[in-house]
Amino acid sequence: MGHLLGHHQYGKAEIRVVRLFRDSDPHQIVDYNVSVAVSGDIGETWLSGDNSACLTTDAMKNTVNAFARSQPDAVRQPEEFARVLARHFVETVPQIGTARVSIESYGWDRLAGHPHAFARSGRLVRTCSVVRSSDEEWVTSGLRDLVVLKTTDSEFWGFYTDAYTTLPPTQDRILATAVTAQWWHTPAEGPQDWDASHLAVVDALTETFAGHHSLALQQTLFAMGEAVLDAAKGVAEIRLSMPNKHHFLLDLSAFGLDNPGEVFHADDRPYGLIEGTVRREGAGEPGPAYDPGQAW
Structure with a gap:
């Protein structure tokens, strides 16, 4: 009796990104924990160890960090940042059919009288998840x-x-x-x-x-x-x-x-x-x- 590979995916989990906006006074800050998971025509890494279709998880981490710099409008809101990232992986890496980007967003409160000093806000953790395929997109907050x-x-x-x-x-x-x-x-x-x-x-x-x-x-x-x-x-x-x-x-x-x-x-x-x-x-x-x- 043979064996079949079932559902499989991989990615980079818990990429910590802090993005400062120094072009405003007072400064603004976003603080994210980003996780990426992809699936598609990537099964040979599991089946034979052939890594030719495997986008490295290190490249995923680098993409998140680079987009935090190059996509300033998107990174201000976690849902929009997740959408931009998920679309990038599906649209630019041919073997990736579906990408899920999940983000935890941690709030910071500005300290009174100090425009560039913050205290961590502890009321809640904001989350979002975007799933992107070649023709559909699902957004949850x-x-x-x-x-x-x-x-x-x-x-x-x-x-x-x-x-x-x-x-x-x-x-x-x-x-x-x-x-x-x-x-x-x-x-x-x-x-x-x-x-x-x-x-x-x-x-x-x-x-x-x-x-x-x-x-x-x-x-x-x-x-x-x-x-x-x-x-x-x-x-x-x-x-x-x-x-x-x-x-x-x-x-x-x-x-x-x-x-x-x-x-x-x-x-x-x-x-x-x-x-x-x-x-x-x-x-x-x-x-x-x-x-x-x-x-x-």
């Missing part, structure tokens, strides 16, 4: 590590019980999660304001989490997804992964103290993991849009 919490307006009761159910129902609890999200954009030609779109999505997610009276984290997830589709008309679909960061009320009676919902233990594991997709009706299929390294 995203985020991870958006940690949010509210102290009330969250309930969880009326759930199914079995012989192993011990969780008591509650009509007032802390609700906390760390949001990971990817949203797929409908195809569009020409330059896009990816920054404005990203901000609209973040605002929709956080404002809905804050204002929604939650009967379950699942219900809140769907409401957040609906708000994104209403706020960002170019988004066809959003995938959300939201672990339930449990906070348990501590029993302080051994110390002669009551605890009227004020002192909690924040438990990191195990945790409930709530995931879901909210789609715009008639949006079509996302194909290979989502980055498997980011989406669930």
